[in-house]
Amino acid sequence: MGLALAFESSCDETGVALVENGRRVIAAPLFSQIALHRPYGGIVPEYASRAHLEKFTSLLEQIQAEHALKPGDLDYVAVTTRPGLIGALLVGYQTARAAARYFGAPLIGVHHLEAHLAAIRLNGAELPYPALGLLLSGGNSAIYRLHAPGEITVIGDTLDDAAGEALDKAAQLIGLGYPGGPLIEKCAARFCERRGISRGNEAMPEAENMFPMILKSLRRDKVEFSFSGIKTALARYVAGQRQDLDADAVAFFYQERIVEHIARNVAHALEMHAGLPLIAAGGVLANQRLRQALETVSRKAGISLHVPDFAYCTDNAAMVAAAAQLYFENGIASPYVTVDANNGFLKA
Ligand code: KG4
Numbered sequence: 001m002g003l004a005l006a007f008e009s010s011c012d013e014t015g016v017a018l019v020e021n022g023r024r025v026i027a028a029p030l031f032s033q034i035a036l037h038r039p040y041g042g043i044v045p046e047y048a049s050r051a052h053l054e055k056f057t058s059l060l061e062q063i064q065a066e067h068a069l070k071p072g073d074l075d076y077v078a079v080t081t082r083p084g085l086i087g088a089l090l091v092g093y094q095t096a097r098a099a100a101r102y103f104g105a106p107l108i109g110v111h112h113l114e115a116h117l118a119a120i121r122l123n124g125a126e127l128p129y130p131a132l133g134l135l136l137s138g139g140n141s142a143i144y145r146l147h148a149p150g151e152i153t154v155i156g157d158t159l160d161d162a163a164g165e166a167l168d169k170a171a172q173l174i175g176l177g178y179p180g181g182p183l184i185e186k187c188a189a190r191f192c193e194r195r196g197i198s199r200g201n202e203a204m205p206e207a208e209n210m211f212p213m214i215l216k217s218l219r220r221d222k223v224e225f226s227f228s229g230i231k232t233a234l235a236r237y238v239a240g241q242r243q244d245l246d247a248d249a250v251a252f253f254y255q256e257r258i259v260e261h262i263a264r265n266v267a268h269a270l271e272m273h274a275g276l277p278l279i280a281a282g283g284v285l286a287n288q289r290l291r292q293a294l295e296t297v298s299r300k301a302g303i304s305l306h307v308p309d310f311a312y313c314t315d316n317a318a319m320v321a322a323a324a325q326l327y328f329e330n331g332i333a334s335p336y337v338t339v340d341a342n343n344g345f346l347k348a
Contacts, residue, residue: 089339111323113144117135133152142157156223161231281308
């Protein structure tokens with residue numbers, strides 16, 4: 001058994017969750033700060049910290065009203081300690097520490113990226129060690145090798161921006177709003193409908209693509225992501241556009257290039273680490289087109305693909321409990337005790 005109260009505040013989602021065995025979500029109230037940051041086209045760290053501070057109390061009260069938790073009821077309290085916005089992390093950490101003290105439960109610090117990957121446990125899957133973990137979010141784009149809980153090495157990282165960041169920036173440049181990923185996906189889907197292209201069609205109308213392929217020749221010995229070049233290409237394209245911009249077409253071709261780049265890199269990683277199953281997680285995995293592309297790549301490589309439910313792709317507190325339970329049930333001390341803004345995983 002393991003009844004946990006978990007806290008997430010690494011970026012712009014304030015989440016608290018009551019989770020049993022790191023698998024069954026009993027309650028997971030979540031406050032999204034999107035509306036707060038929207039006028040600025042991105043996250044304002046200080047506003048995020050303040051909003052976490054204000055919202056944690058009401059989310060806790062909500063859980064408390066529904067489940068009347070008492071001291072002694074919890075097996076542990078879990079909290080994201082890294083990586084993330086330092087102020088936002090500190091708010092979550094202090095709140096979780098106070099909760100742990102009140103409930104008389106131990107505190108387990110969790111790595112945010114391990115939590116994203118552990119989110120597959122919330123839909124009944126187990127983390128299949130050893131495995132490859134693809135993490136694509138607003139702040140990270142990397143592939144990891146998962147050896148055991150807390151033992152993770154980086155086998156591929158981004159040279160510049162993250163995939164989510166590139167989608168957010170693109171949406172801003174073409175005037176769609178924030179956050180960009182879902183808006184770009186919606187426009188791209190509309191383009192597909194308009195043109196009668198089935199989503200996930202392998203043959204994109206290449207000749208019409210206004211964006212160059214990202215990192216055309218991949219390095220054989222490494223996995224590298226890069227998303228800044230295509231961002232610049234889009235900025236130039238928008239600046240050079242004299243007539244009305246076809247936002248749907250731009251979104252479609254932009255998304256296609258990003259999905260293609262990710263899929264090629266994943267195929268490359270699966271060749272380098274043959275036979276390992278793949279876990280793909282992070283906010284960008286809410287994208288249907290990307291999920292389809294990864295399914296194709298995994299099928300070709302003959303390996304199993306695990307992706308969290310949509311509800312647990314973007315930041316949430318239930319996934320924090322899913323990761324903490326790995327430590328709790330295996331009697332392993334979490335290495336993520338202190339708060340740190342940085343990732344800290346070692347390069348393979
Ligand atoms: O993991 P996440 O919730 O937060 C962190 O960055 O930690 O990821 C947020 C990112 C944003 O960049 C957002 O635009 C992207 O995930 N995202 C999507 C979709 N939904 C969210 N990207 C593509 N397609 C989506 N449907």
